[in-house]
Amino acid sequence: MVQTSSFSKADWQKGYKSLKTEYSYWVDDITGEVPPLLQGTLFRNGPGLLDVNGDRYGHPFDGDGMISAITFTNGKVHFANSFVKTPEFLAEQQAGKILYRGVFGTQIQGGLLQNIFNLKLKNIANTNVIYHGQKLLALWEASRPYRLDPQTLETIGVENFDGNLPAGEVFTAHPKFDPDTGDMYGFGVDAGVKSTINLYKVDQQGTLTKFVKQKVDGFCFLHDFAITPNYAIFAQNPVKFNPLPFVLGFKPAATCIDLQPNTPTKLLIFDRSGQLITLETEPCFIFHHANAYEQDGEIILDSICYRDYPKLEAGIDFLDVNFDQVIPGQFCRFQINLATGKVQKSILQERSCEFPITHPDYVGKNYRYVYMGAIANDSGNAPLQAIIKLDVQTREKQVHSFAPRGFIGEPTFIPDPNGTREDQGWLLVLVFDATCDRTDIVILDAEHISNSPLATIHLKHHIPFGLHGNFTPEVWHS
Numbered sequence: 001m002v003q004t005s006s007f008s009k010a011d012w013q014k015g016y017k018s019l020k021t022e023y024s025y026w027v028d029d030i031t032g033e034v035p036p037l038l039q040g041t042l043f044r045n046g047p048g049l050l051d052v053n054g055d056r057y058g059h060p061f062d063g064d065g066m067i068s069a070i071t072f073t074n075g076k077v078h079f080a081n082s083f084v085k086t087p088e089f090l091a092e093q094q095a096g097k098i099l100y101r102g103v104f105g106t107q108i109q110g111g112l113l114q115n116i117f118n119l120k121l122k123n124i125a126n127t128n129v130i131y132h133g134q135k136l137l138a139l140w141e142a143s144r145p146y147r148l149d150p151q152t153l154e155t156i157g158v159e160n161f162d163g164n165l166p167a168g169e170v171f172t173a174h175p176k177f178d179p180d181t182g183d184m185y186g187f188g189v190d191a192g193v194k195s196t197i198n199l200y201k202v203d204q205q206g207t208l209t210k211f212v213k214q215k216v217d218g219f220c221f222l223h224d225f226a227i228t229p230n231y232a233i234f235a236q237n238p239v240k241f242n243p244l245p246f247v248l249g250f251k252p253a254a255t256c257i258d259l260q261p262n263t264p265t266k267l268l269i270f271d272r273s274g275q276l277i278t279l280e281t282e283p284c285f286i287f288h289h290a291n292a293y294e295q296d297g298e299i300i301l302d303s304i305c306y307r308d309y310p311k312l313e314a315g316i317d318f319l320d321v322n323f324d325q326v327i328p329g330q331f332c333r334f335q336i337n338l339a340t341g342k343v344q345k346s347i348l349q350e351r352s353c354e355f356p357i358t359h360p361d362y363v364g365k366n367y368r369y370v371y372m373g374a375i376a377n378d379s380g381n382a383p384l385q386a387i388i389k390l391d392v393q394t395r396e397k398q399v400h401s402f403a404p405r406g407f408i409g410e411p412t413f414i415p416d417p418n419g420t421r422e423d424q425g426w427l428l429v430l431v432f433d434a435t436c437d438r439t440d441i442v443i444l445d446a447e448h449i450s451n452s453p454l455a456t457i458h459l460k461h462h463i464p465f466g467l468h469g470n471f472t473p474e475v476w477h478s
């Protein structure tokens, strides 16, 4: 059966236009009603600038980080956005051209001579943003966090946690929060033929301590991890990095990665004393984990899996990508038996999906509901246009689709402060509306996501497709 396409490519491409203006305003165009109990700030990060003076970055993931702050207070909504003003960003703006190579696709104009042995990457600070220990931090996994003022969004500078995260060490874009202690856990990888993994804890006062430093065999492409009360779990994708074309200037770094055929994916499991257990499972590629928990001597790990590395070929314009050839991500469960070392993998949800999230109080715990971005059709591949809520116990699912002209990213679950059920709360989704080239902030009732939105907040402009973000109950505008 041939399925009709859920979208037009021209619509999707418009969501990757730069947003050059920095705004700060109260939103007056709201359909429906913002729940009065929804109080706090949603911070989002993503590439906001996809070009310098019309000179496009080779891949959107190389775009400069732009923070959006969406404040909910007494039924009102305030919007503000600001670029992370790293010295590299300011230098490129001043020069009016691209000065740095990107990890994903950006080469400097001028060909080989301009790129050869030029290993200078800029800290694009574009992947995630968190508010923790009274600091607002923009995160990018290949460097240290950038700190911003949560009220004005002014860039303060590189965060080194009182010198405890020295130059040369890096901090993940995917920290996890222990719901029992409020501590933040993060990691950093120094990848090479052998790789070093550092594990960090940042307490509620913002003090960082490194509690594990471990060398592991092979190149580590670790974007995310999962925590449980006793373990930190990584999936080491069976990739090989051939740095020569990058060093020599032919190719951006991310296109020099290949999946090694018939090589198992490794699960690296650290216990709290730093002891490492390494297990193997069938070959697959993982960017994001939804959650993990311990049960009857097993660790259950839920992740989005690709059967191969969704590689970006050098020289192909990302905006011309053929979605029929893009490998779909599927929601999978790994049952890891620590006594026998056996790992059993099963697919819980086949439809192509990404950006899984859960109720924050259930991180590391036996949980029931996961929310994620998905394609609008049951099969094939396309941009994310729908939200799926999956009950991982019954496998029942609810869907809210914004197709054909709406495009979405990572949802955020915000618990109802008076709630008692795991799915009692709100789901916030940024939706790019191609009918008017603007972005809406949509609030869904998380118990019944298929229902009409509780509120749709119409911004005056678009926000380029973003990556990750977090919610804090703190409010800086009222």
Ligand code: CO
Pocket: 173, 174, 223, 224, 287, 288, 468
């Ligand atoms: Co990510």
